[in-house]
Amino acid sequence: xxxxxxxxxxxxxxxxxxxxxxxxxxxxxxxxxxxxxxxxxxxxxxxxxxxxxxxxxxxxxxxxxxxxxxxxxxxxxxxxxxxxxxxxxxxxxxxxxxxxxxxxxxxxxxxxxxxxxxxxxxxxxxxxxxxxxxxxxxxxxxxxxxxxxxxxxxxxxxxxxxxxxxxxxxxxxxxxxxxxxxxxxxxxxxxxxxxxxxxxxxxxxxxxxxxxxxxxxxxxxxx
Numbered sequence: 224x225x226x227x228x229x230x231x232x233x234x235x236x237x238x239x240x241x242x243x244x245x246x247x248x249x250x251x252x253x254x255x256x257x258x259x260x261x262x263x264x265x266x267x268x269x270x271x272x273x274x275x276x277x278x279x280x281x282x283x284x285x286x287x288x289x290x291x292x293x294x295x296x297x298x299x300x301x302x303x304x305x306x307x308x309x310x311x312x313x314x315x316x317x318x319x320x321x322x323x324x325x326x327x328x329x330x331x332x333x334x335x336x337x338x339x340x341x342x343x344x345x346x347x348x349x350x351x352x353x354x355x356x357x358x359x360x361x362x363x364x365x366x367x368x369x370x371x372x373x374x375x376x377x378x379x380x381x382x383x384x385x386x387x388x389x390x391x392x393x394x395x396x397x398x399x400x401x402x403x404x405x406x407x408x409x410x411x412x413x414x415x416x417x418x419x420x421x422x423x424x425x426x427x428x429x430x431x432x433x434x435x436x437x438x439x440x441x442x443x444x445x446x
Contacts, residue, residue, distance in 0.1 A: 224309055227274040228259055228297075232304045235340040236260070236297055245269065245293065262293050269293060276301050303342040303366050307334050316355045321345070330377040331356070332369060344369035346376055388427065395423040 228236075237247040240262060250258045250271075258279075260272040269289045270280040278294050280286075310322035313333050321333040329349050333356075334342050341364045347356035360376070362369035374380040386394070398420045402413065 224305070225275075226305050226308050228272070228276060228301065229304065231336070231340040232300060233260060236300055239296060239300070240293060243292070243296075245289075264289060272297060303334070303364070306366070307336055307342045310334065315349075315353075318347075318356055325373065327373075327377040327379055330373060332373040342366075346373045348376070391423055391427050395420065395427060398423065 233249070237249075237260070240247050244264065246263045248261045248263070250261055257273045257275075258271060259274045262269045262272070264286070267286065268281075269284070269286045270278050270293060272278055276297060278290065278297075280290055284290070306324055307322055310324050310333075312319060313321040313323045313331075318333070321335045324332040324334050324344070326332070330346060331349065332344065332346050334344050336342055343364055344362045344366055346360045346362075346369055348358045349355075350357055360369075360372050362372065371385070375385070398416055402408070402416050402420065408416065
């Protein structure tokens with residue numbers, strides 16, 4: 224179930240947006256019952272957000288990248304918030320302030336809303352009588368990391384079928400190298416290779432890609 228943006232979520236969004244160089248204003252309900260927030264950069268209005276998370280903006284507004292950045296931030300926070308609100312309380316001794324996001328076999332994914340309004344995630348293993356949990360892997364607000372860990376720990380996905388960040392960085396460097404130096408690439412092969420590179424880029428931290436690029440340049444120049 225999707226929920227309207229809560230006051231806690233609006234607070235958290237405003238805090239994170241401010242850290243990114245924006246300012247966020249709460250809108251008075253009597254002016255427009257659907258409208259909740261307006262985001263600015265300096266004196267320029269970037270966009271507005273309704274209580275549902277829908278975005279409004281002026282058709283001729285040039286701030287395309289800024290809108291994408293803010294919308295992505297809000298949707299990411301709202302996804303975690305909705306997951307938490309839809310989950311039932313965890314009925315285990317000592318962790319009843321967590322909610323159960325998912326479980327499979329003897330493992331579970333849980334979440335807790337902290338005082339700073341962040342939703343924090345953890346994976347656990349049930350104890351022998353399922354009245355408690357043990358062996359926690361804590362992921363703070365990294366939902367995707369916690370979800371990946373849960374699928375591996377529970378056996379939903381074979382860990383050998385996944386690539387680590389370091390392994391993906393090596394693959395990325397190899398693909399980039401081939402794209403630059405293989406003169407025998409056909410048009411279709413080059414297109415497929417570029418698709419792989421873009422997929423790796425979307426899953427790799429910027430730092431890992433930069434390190435592999437620097438290493439390739441050093442190897443080319445014999446440093």
